[in-house]
Amino acid sequence: MIPLPPLAATSQSNTSLVMFLAFVAATLVITWFSARKSSGASAYFAAGRRITGWQNGLAVAGDYMSAASFLGIAGMIAMNGYDGFMYSVGFLVAYLTVLFIVAEPLRNAGKYTMADVLAYRLKPRPVRAAASVSTLTVSLFYMIAQMVGAGVLVQQLIPGISYEIAVIGVGILMVVYVVFGGMLATTWVQIIKAVLLVAGSLLLSFLVLKHFDFDLGKFFSSLTAITSTTAEGQSVTRNFLTPGLIFKNPWDQISLGMALVLGTAGLPHILIRFYTVPDAKTARASVVWAMLIIGLFYIMTTFFGFGAASILGPDHIAQHGGTNMAAPELARILGGEIFFAFICAVAFATILAVVAGLTISASTSFAHDFFTNVIHHGREHRPGEEVRVARITAFVVGALSIVIAIILGPTVNVAFLVGLAFAVAASANLPVMIFSLYWRRFNTAGAVTGLLVGLLSSILLIAVSPDFMKSAWFPLKNPALVSIPLGFFAAWLGTVLSKEVPSAEKFTEMHVRANTGLGSEKASAH
């Protein structure tokens, strides 16, 4: 154990505040430049489709790696070892589903939203209405989870700021990015955040390895006997490389794995990122870039997660801010106050980038799917209406999530909201997307039943799960094991029970489009 320097609360919180304000200033400048650039729907919703492969790869990674994965997984590994690391594996493997099944056909056949592909050859209004409901549900729940997390974190990171002020601040910033800067500003916020996050975790990993004299054997040996105090006050020594220290039920792990591996390819805020690049080839390249960055990041959780366990020990972490503060606390001990402030600023940036991505995905879906295509039958009544509606929606969504996050308060359990987002994406969105791309016979009734059954079964099963009820009716924390097969089954059943025969020409058209990129939306010319 190394001696712990005393906590200098005021100077440290001032440094992180300054760093955070520098990040906010930089992103606001970007937003100002984005707002000055040409307007128009394709510029607002898809950044003019001119983002390059590596840029979009960074932005996908920035959109995906939330505070839950940075602080949450680091904390999970620090407190309970191996199980936290196993948890992180699914987040990367999930991108193989994105790469193999969705990214390219989506870019080739769609325009702004996931529903563009679902509604391509079916009756657009019912399909878009259902898809919009599922998109808004996923985005709102996920966003509230992030906002509550943001409020709690800011309280811990900068002691002078209250939960309410933190939530309102984050909410105002995300609305400013999205309303004024659109997809271009959101993309650059995510890129900067991803670079900061990777830089921060590389530096932290380097310091951990330096602590062990760059000897991996010594590093892993230090993990075999980690002593901590249990809730009953007993001292226990455990091998942190042993699986099963917190995850006792293997079915929970399988269900969660299914939600991650199949849900990522159905997350609306990730999918709309593929419309920001010029073509399917670039979409493919951006998935690969994202996989490199996300994989690198999660491998590094080995060093700073296990490092926190071995250098700090679970008891020290519990006394210094708890699970979520494991990574920042490790930074403080190894790198001093400035590095601690930097890691805290990175955590802020992480939250901001993810909520901005969620806000734009919710407002795009409402404006493009629901307002223009469901209410107005696919026509703009006035030029620029769709973008104007999206801006208003972003404002409303922001205000709504601020209010809900404040009403729920800092003590609410938000983990289930994130699980719910992945479960809905996997059970509602993915089955319908796969069927509409690959199954000729698939029809409108199948799409609508698939979306609604997937959505409702996920919500209902979570409502009766152990996270919500003391004596749960449903034993698993994540409903995916049951709700994904249900989603596929409902989409199939709805199709075969309906007499509707989908247009064969439309399927041919979409099939050719998805596989060749012929006639796909082009980048704006200038």
Next chain:
Amino acid sequence: MASSPGDRDYTPLVGSQTDIAPLGRGGPKPGHERTAEEDVDPVLWSAIARDPDFAALVRGKMKLIIPATVFFIIYYFLLPIGVGWFPGFMERKVWGDVNIAYLFALSQFFMAWILAGIYVVAAAVWDKREHALLTKHHCETKS
């Protein structure tokens, strides 16, 4: 883009890059304003779909995508299955204090990267065949 009273072009004067057709515009639209739908002759789709080269291209894609998907799903779920039901095997130490469970979880990252690499190499060939197919059908080729 001058607009005079009575002109039915409602496009705003500045920053008018909208890709949704403004109401009341007469005449053909400039290239950057055409939607994807309007860009391609509708007859073309079935001609390409009937082309054996297209069928071969799709079959080629499926021949990689389906086995690769099945492989990575099995490989991934072996991890929670192994950890959950075969803990004795997974806790066996293989390198210093590092056990099979850790190495297998770590190997998942490399498995994902290698499969992505294989896919990218294969997709480069598909891109060429796609390009040849579209050229044959006199479609505008992608940049």
